[in-house]
Amino acid sequence: MYVDAPNQVIEAGGGVRYADRRSGVAGLPPPPLLLLQDEDEDDGRRTTDDERTEDMRVVIAGGHGQVALRLERLLAERGDTAVGLVRRPEQTGDVRDAGAVPVLCDLESASVAEVAAHLRDADAVVFAAGAGPGSGAERKDTVDRGAAVLVADAALAARTGRFLMISGKGVDGSPPAGTDPVFAAYLRAKAEADDHVRAHASLGWTILRPGRLTDEPGTGHVTLGPSTPEGSVARDDVAAVLLALLDEPRTAGRTLDLIAGGTPVTAAVRTAADG
């Protein structure tokens, strides 16, 4: 057993209990003290971006994912607070190394109330979890659909107000005949999760649909819009686009395809917001 935050005790089995039950969302455990920050406190961590006057607290579901860790680094570098929800204690070190606050939360067993407690005081939530390659149809349903629905419902309960969903290009519509059954289950899971999110305007959602993800170094340039050709995109650039989307609430209500391209990320996001 070890203490991950002053009031949060993470137990060997992955359970979390709270040593100090301060007031919080009714009936919910409070978030770790490390997640609390005095609203009036000016710690000098201000961005150079003139449009940003407040630091953000962003909770990333699936916080040990490859895109998630990149986004956590970008947020930490500019002084925002990133919180990564991870399912295994051995993942917490990498999240800390990325500059984020790790919180143990298995999105296949947590309740809406538990996740909502972690979202208290968050400015935004990013759903970056995924069952990943090698998983079967069942986990496509429990993670790619179920965990996304859970986090969306928690964001509604916590009234978070901004929700970024990492979906995938081409998930709408029926998978063509002959599609590998597990890939078809993945496409269906992503599509159903997106439908759930889009049914709740108060989430302030933006759905980002990248093409095939690569580990190539990011270029800082992308193609982003309601529909793009087939293509791939570097995880670095996906993280950069997510960061820019967090800064551009006018992209709420938009579903955006993303592949590699020639437009600087900030300009691409601004154009998407204007469109």
Ligand SMILES: NC(=O)c1ccc[n+]([C@@H]2O[C@H](COP(=O)([O-])OP(=O)(O)OC[C@H]3O[C@@H](n4cnc5c(N)ncnc54)[C@H](OP(=O)(O)O)[C@@H]3O)[C@@H](O)[C@H]2O)c1
């Ligand atoms: N790969 C592609 O070409 C592609 C294309 C378009 C979109 N996407 C989507 O893009 C997103 C990010 O991709 P990525 O490459 O960064 O994914 P990734 O590296 O596979 O990360 C997914 C993360 O979700 C976590 N996770 C799984 N089950 C969980 C649970 N029950 N509770 C908490 N966390 C859980 C995983 O943890 P564990 O390591 O413990 O399993 C992992 O850290 C995913 O949603 C993916 O579906 C991928």
